[in-house]
Amino acid sequence: MFNSLQDKLDKALHNLSGRGKITEINVAETVKEIRRALVDADVNYKIAKDLTKRVQEKAIGQNVLTSITPGQLMTKIVHDELVQLMGGTQEGINLSGKPTIILIAGLQGSGKTTFSGKLANYLKKKRGKNPLLVACDVYRPAAIDQLKVLGEQTNIPVYTDLENKNPSIIAEQAVQFAKENKHDVVIVDTAGRLAVDEQMMNEIKSVHYFIKPTETLFVVDSMTGQDAVNTAKTFNEALDFDGVVLTKLDGDTRGGAALTIRSVVNKPIKFISTGEKMEALDLFYPERMADRILGMGDVVSLVERAQEQFDEEEAKKLQKKIAKNEFGFDDFLKQIHQIKKMGNMKDLLGMIPGVGKAIKDVDIDNDAFKHIEAIIQSMTPAERRKPSIIDVSRKKRIAKGSGRKLEEVNQLMKQFEQIGKTMKMLQGPQGKQLMAMMGKMGGGMPGGMGNLFGK
Template sequence: MFDNLSEKLDKALHVLKGHGQITEINVAETLKEIRRALLDADVNFKIAKEFTNRVKEKAIGENVLTTLQPGQLMVKIVKDELTELMGGDVTGINLNGNPTVILMSGLQGSGKTTFSGKLANYLKTKKNKKPLLVACDVYRPAAIDQLHVVGVQVGVDVYSDRGNNDPVSIAKSAIAHAKTNGHNVVIVDTAGRLAVDEQMMKEIANVHKAIQPHETLFVVDAMTGQDAVNTAKAFNDILNFDGVILTKLDGDTRGGAAISIKSVVNKPIKFIGTGEKMEAIDVFYPSRMADRILGMGDVVSLVERAQEQFDEEEARKLQKKIAKNQFGFDDFLTQIQQIKKMGSMKDLMGMIPGAGKALKGIEIEDDAFKHVEAIIHSMTPEERANPSTINTSRKNRIAKGSGTSIQQVNQLMKQFDQMSKMMKMMQGGSGRKMMQMMGGMRGMR
């Protein structure tokens, strides 16, 4: 996520991080490189120029040239301006209706249908809502089927009317159905359309007028770069939407859309899609994204994700096992499953300060644990419960059964032993203090 931009901004700011003399000349050179980095990330030239002008004004106002730590102060100024450029404060979704009606709009192929499912899953699991997905794409042959498949995946009802080609009447009937059947959120998935298609744009305007949604969201593929910003403006002129959804932010995106879109349409980015799984949806926090772009990580989001998978009862059981030296490979496997539920490994690593830079050029696959899981599944129940029983003969059998090498089995055994010792140490006061600190971070925004 924003790897190229992060690298270029880091180089631009590096000149001010050293101990050499800071002058107006190298501050100007730094700002020039920052502007170049933003342009390379597909940020509009005018926005990039205005951004660096504001940074320059603040830098002069903060006396960057005379401060003891000019590099750090410049990073803070750039971070604050990036945060402001992407929206400043986090903006939540309006759920005040009964039912709340949410209209999804966007280009063809932007990921509206998939994201409608992700949003339904988010509202169901995180907000304790009972959503209804509505199939209003009457043009794409497989659109209705796709939405039904998504609905099954997330355990949410889908309303469709295959014999009806009028999205306005389908949407209105769906809202009536929701009221009758106790659904408190209605997510209307519309057909993808081009901004230049006057008839299709008029159609979605008619749907919008007929159902008066509480939230109109514009879904855009982040990988389309500056075109995404231009399209957002065209849709906003017609719908006056309430917020933006950026999908495919986990791809090889330059980041221009995320940085520019708020300035152009003056509408907040509300959610981002960070992967293919239905759980891969995040509320957009401008300040956290600015931290990640500048290579500072996002520890708060990482802790929040961990706590979402945290089961207090299971944690107590695990604590007792660790205290009695009964921590086994079944417990280890459970921990791996919880980590996998937190999201893609690449995304998680990007939340750790400095990890993105350290792992530059190293591809982190989502199936990074597959060999570990295969090895554990090749163990007998007794071996998983009592790792100390695994001798050389058993290791050879496990390696053959899992399709791995004896070296990989030995490496896992060593890592498991180290982790067991570390967890045992964390049973002490310092471990409890650390867990309390993590708990306190949960409320941070």
């Protein structure tokens, strides 16, 4: 996410590292590089110029404390300006109304239908709602089928009317259906076009007029840069929407749309979407995004994702197994599944301060655990339960059954043994002290692991 912009800002701010003080000359050099980095990332030139002007004014004349360097001070100033540019504070979704009606708008290919499914899943699992998805894209049959598939995956009903070609009537009927069937949220997925046109605008305005949505969200493909900003402006003039959703942030995006769309349409970014998984949806926090853009990671979001997968009952059972030295490969497999549910692996690692920069050129497959799962699943129940019985002949059979090399089986066994020792160590006084300290810092371990060891 924003790798190119992150690299360029890092180089620009590096100009001040090792400097004893901030001067007009070195600030001017740094600001020029920052402006260039922002424009290269597809940020509107005027917005980039205004931001860097404010940075320059705040930096010049600043007294650098002995505890921080000029580079750190400039990074703080840039960070604060980026936060303000992206809205300052997090703004949630409005769920008032009986039912809450959410209208989803955007161009074709922006990810509206996938986002509709993700939003329904988010509201069901995290907000305890009973949502209804509504298929109002009457021009693209695949959109209706796609919404049905997403509904089946998340066990959320989808309202369709294949006989009707009027999206306004379909949406209105769906709202009535929701009232009769106790659905407290209605999410209306509308048709998109390859470009903004009058017919499209009239149609979406008609749907908006008939159902009077509680919340209208405009979905933007982050990879389209300033084109996305211009489209958002046109849609906002027609609909006066309530918020923006940035999709495909896991792609090779330059970041310009994310940074400038808020200031252009004066509407908050409410959600960001990464990847195809239904869980890959996050609330948008300007401060956390600024942290990530400047390579500071996003530990808070990482911990939140871990806590979502944390099962207290399972944790207690696992703690007892560790205490009795009965932690087996079935337990290990459960932990892997918890981590996988947290989202895209590269995105998760990028949330750890310093790691994002280190892995920016590394291709991390989402199936990074696939070979481990194959090896474990080739073991017998007895072997998974009691790894100590796995001798050389069993290892050879497991390697053959999983289609992996014997060396890989040996490596997994060695890693598993090390994990077991670490877990045992964390059961002791020193381990509990470490976990307590991490708890105070807001830390944790993937899959709720931090809660498993007596924290």
